[in-house]
Amino acid sequence: MDATIAVAAANQRYYDAFEARDLDAMSDLWEHSPRVVCTHPGWATLRGWGPVAASYFTLFQGAQQLQFVLTEARSVVAGDTAWVSLDENLLGDQGGVTVATLNIFVRDDEPNGWQMVCHHGSVVHPALAE
Amino acid sequence: MDATIAVAAANQRYYDAFEARDLDAMSDLWEHSPRVVCTHPGWATLRGWGPVAASYFTLFQGAQQLQFVLTEARSVVAGDTAWVSLDENLLGDQGGVTVATLNIFVRDDEPNGWQMVCHHGSVVHPALAE
Numbered sequence: 001m002d003a004t005i006a007v008a009a010a011n012q013r014y015y016d017a018f019e020a021r022d023l024d025a026m027s028d029l030w031e032h033s034p035r036v037v038c039t040h041p042g043w044a045t046l047r048g049w050g051p052v053a054a055s056y057f058t059l060f061q062g063a064q065q066l067q068f069v070l071t072e073a074r075s076v077v078a079g080d081t082a083w084v085s086l087d088e089n090l091l092g093d094q095g096g097v098t099v100a101t102l103n104i105f106v107r108d109d110e111p112n113g114w115q116m117v118c119h120h121g122s123v124v125h126p127a128l129a130e
Numbered sequence: 131m132d133a134t135i136a137v138a139a140a141n142q143r144y145y146d147a148f149e150a151r152d153l154d155a156m157s158d159l160w161e162h163s164p165r166v167v168c169t170h171p172g173w174a175t176l177r178g179w180g181p182v183a184a185s186y187f188t189l190f191q192g193a194q195q196l197q198f199v200l201t202e203a204r205s206v207v208a209g210d211t212a213w214v215s216l217d218e219n220l221l222g223d224q225g226g227v228t229v230a231t232l233n234i235f236v237r238d239d240e241p242n243g244w245q246m247v248c249h250h251g252s253v254v255h256p257a258l259a260e
Contacts, residue, residue: 035206037215037232042255045202045215045230072175076165076247078236081211083248085167085175100175102167102232102250106208117206118213120232122252125172 003107007075007082010105010114015068015088021060027053031106031115039120041099066090080107082114088121098124133237137205137212140235140244145198145218151190157183161236161245169250171229196220210237212244218251228254 010029017025030036032049039045040059046052073086081104088099104118140159147155160166160179168182169175170189176182203216211234218229234248 035204037204039230039232039252040258041252043230043258044228044254045217047202047204047215072177074165074167074177078211079209081208083234085177085248087175098174100169100173100250102169102234102248104213104232104234118215118232120230120250120252122169122171122250124174128170128173 003077003082004075007077007084007105007114008073010116011073011075011084011086011103014103014116014119015070018056018059019065019067021065023053023056023060026056029116031108031117033117036117037120038118039122041121041123045120081105082107087124098129100124133207133212134205137207137214137235137244138203140246141203141205141214141216141233144233144246144249145200148186148189149195149197151195153183153186153190156186159246161238161247163247166247167250168248169252171251171253175250211235212237217254228259230254 013029034048036049036052037045037047038052046055069089071087075082075084084103086101088101090097099121101121105114106117108115143159162179164178166179166182167175167177176185199219201217201219205212205214214233216231218231220227229251231251235244236247238245
């Protein structure tokens with residue numbers, strides 16, 4: 001499979017797992033290593049798979065089930081590493097919010113394929129939107 | 131030079147250029163290409179070197195000269211790509227703020243060495259700090 005397409009598919013699996021609150025699918029996507037980092041909007045950075053996994057466990061217990069509309073997604077493959085920049089548009093009771101996001105993947109041997117090693121999301125302040 | 135040390139040095143050049151408001155040094159550090167992305171805290175993502183360069187020009191004109199205390203910096207090299215996760219601790223008139231940051235670099239031929247392709251910073255909400 002073309003690498004850019006495979007990376008985009010891995011990126012989509014992240015959001016599918018999140019919307020479905022599927023901890024197994026989220027676990028399959030992430031590399032289980034100390035080098036992974038995850039920054040949820042407004043959170044301190046979580047380092048290593050243990051704290052990252054725990055954060056999704058907590059988020060998936062939350063009252064609000066999130067739905068993502070993804071825009072401006074661009075994947076760049078550089079050897080066995082790739083990054084995806086995109087906007088997560090979240091619809092909620094209080095109106096919408098846009099989360100500017102950067103995801104990093106590394107190519108692993110099959111069957112895992114591209115695995116997530118970094119996720120960083122931050123809310124775009126309405127006054128600073130383009 | 132060991133790649134991890136070279137990446138850490140490139141990362142440090144980013145903050146040196148920022149503190150010195152040195153647009154030439156910042157320009158030398160970044161890859162000048164359409165694939166670069168930059169998300170300043172609370173901002174929408176800027177895509178491509180033109181908008182990214184303009185943002186530093188604007189920031190460097192601002193009244194407040196920033197000073198960064200960097201903590202928790204960890205560099206990971208994966209082939210010709212590397213990412214650095216760190217906390218930027220900013221001291222200001224109104225007390226301190228921590229910016230969770232993810233920087234990505236790609237290896238280029240000398241003399242440029244490692245060049246920045248992504249910068250993403252987001253303010254850590256005090257209630258969500260570790």
